Amino acid sequence: MSGWKDEKLGNLVRFRAGTGFPKHLQGAMAGELPFAKVSDMNRSGNEITLGDAENYISYEQAKSLKAYIHRPGAIAFAKIGVALTSNRRRRIVRPLVLDNNMMSAEPLEEKLDPKFSYFLLSTIDFNEVSAGSALPYLTISGLSDIDVFLPPLAEQREIAAILGALDDKIEVNRKTAATLEAMARALYRSWFVDFDPVWAKLEGRAPTHMDPAIAALFPDSFGDDGLPEGWEWLDLAEFYDVLETGKRPKGGIQDTPEGVPSIGAESIKNIGVFDYAKTKRIPRDFFETMRKGRLSDGDILVYKDGGKPGELRPAVTYVSEGFPFEEACINEHVFRVRLSSELGQHFGFLALSSKSCMDQMRELATGVAQPGLNQSAMNALSFVRPDRPEILISFNALVKPLLDGCNVKANESRTLATLRDSLLPRLMSGELRVGEAREQIEEVA
Structure with missing residues (x-):
């Protein structure tokens, strides 16, 4: 695996914390910035990406809260409680604010392809670095110290294209x-x-x-x-x-x-x-x-x-x-x-x-x-x-x-998701090469 190397996750991404969400600002169903909570990862359309939320705020309100505005391309995830044990990741697709039960990882693009970063983080079990027993939580130091095996940027883009095509088809099915x-x-x-x-x-x-x-x-x-x-x-x-x-x-x-x-x-x-x-x-x-x-x-x-x-x-x-x-x-x-x-x-x-x-x-x-x-x-x-x-x-x-067509599309997406989930760890570990993955996808498609 020419060019693959061991890295620390903290050298590849920049972690950004969420913001407390005062009750008096909650309730707006539209606005300039989605204010995403952990529950918003369950919203229809947010299965892979994160761009919608139950609550919205304005840029002015975000400024008054001193809230960090998380950028498209960053990867959002839960950082505390039972929610973090599910290991769910969502790729942020529009500027938004995360509440303080969440955080994001911004890829350093000179080392980590943004699309590849979503798949990379999806293979990491954050439970292994969580602190606390009754209430597990993640720390930036614990996350930063995670070891990853990283391919060169060109191969990162190839892997992301393969897996992203499956996610794109799943998204097309959802919209259809x-x-x-x-x-x-x-x-x-x-x-x-x-x-x-x-x-x-x-x-x-x-x-x-x-x-x-x-x-x-x-x-x-x-x-x-x-x-x-x-x-x-x-x-x-x-x-x-x-x-x-x-x-x-x-x-x-x-x-x-x-x-x-x-x-x-x-x-x-x-x-x-x-x-x-x-x-x-x-x-x-x-x-x-x-x-x-x-x-x-x-x-x-x-x-x-x-x-x-x-x-x-x-x-x-x-x-x-x-x-x-x-x-x-x-x-x-x-x-x-x-x-x-x-x-x-x-x-x-x-x-x-x-x-x-x-x-x-x-x-x-x-x-x-x-x-x-x-x-x-x-x-x-x-x-x-x-x-x-x-x-x-x-x-x-x-x-x-x-x-009935809705359920036909859902079945197709489940087949694609199963294939994606089987290819993901093997591509990320270098066990499976990109060419072999393409052949497996063509057999299903």
Whole structure:
């Protein structure tokens, strides 16, 4: 391995600490600078890069806090508590501020290629240099003393290009899935919230972007209740075939590497989104005894309890195409929902995850310390149903390829991520050469 050499991490990067985030500055959802917390690494779109946050501040506010503004190309990570044990790294892609539970590493570009630095840091287990026992934390001196085996800059760029191409494809898949989901939600909103086809016919216009045969199914007037003539609000209780939770073995889930995945509330994010690092498994013999909570293709999953004290933060997802697993179950914190064939799972997912149903879930949640949804609350959820079943049949046919496509893209990304994670340590150690890695990627692609 010509030109590879041993280095100390502190000679390759400059570590920058985060900043305390006063409560009175929190809450702005837009602004000049994202103020990223550890939890923001879980936000959709922040799986690899970090460029968005739940909170924003202005440059003037950053100046008043004497906050360091972390630059694009730096690598962000958690520096204290349980979060650091996950070894998550995020490449910063826009100027931002990190809170004081995080820090960043800025590559010294004369020695370390910025893109390569992300992959290099991803192979290092920071747990090995953390201090503290009850509350682990990282120190700059401990990080700086880490030994790394470094290739020449030219080879760094080649390795980063190989691995970066896989990450780029994963990001393209994420954006494509987001577009597919947005299209499905826009169609749901147009038909069942804004009633665009009905308004068009009422005004003597042909509904836009709609087959004439489908347009003919919509009424051309509204009733006294403000709904399209003949349509009505109905409760979920009248239209589901399955509404159940799962369970876990007595004593909780133990480390069962060969068991069956058990999906909990922490994994219910959105369609096509699943954190495999948090996968928990139950013994197969216990799974075989489960009479409820075993997943099937097309299930809708609802996060039924939790959030923060006094506030339910509901979440809904839709599983299909073998995503996230070909075989899995849910625990007691998740509802599995199968609606009647009259409604269909695709309409059902979009209805249950609509703003209307989400607001209803928050209102119907019971409990203070840990608010949640019981079966009665789920039964009481209401949604608009058209009077012509053909409308729902047509709608489900249109959105099925969009929603299932989200999960197809997620499966592709999982395959790519698995390949990337297998190549990463071997490329970084010099065990695998760039040419061999390209051949392996071409076999998968």
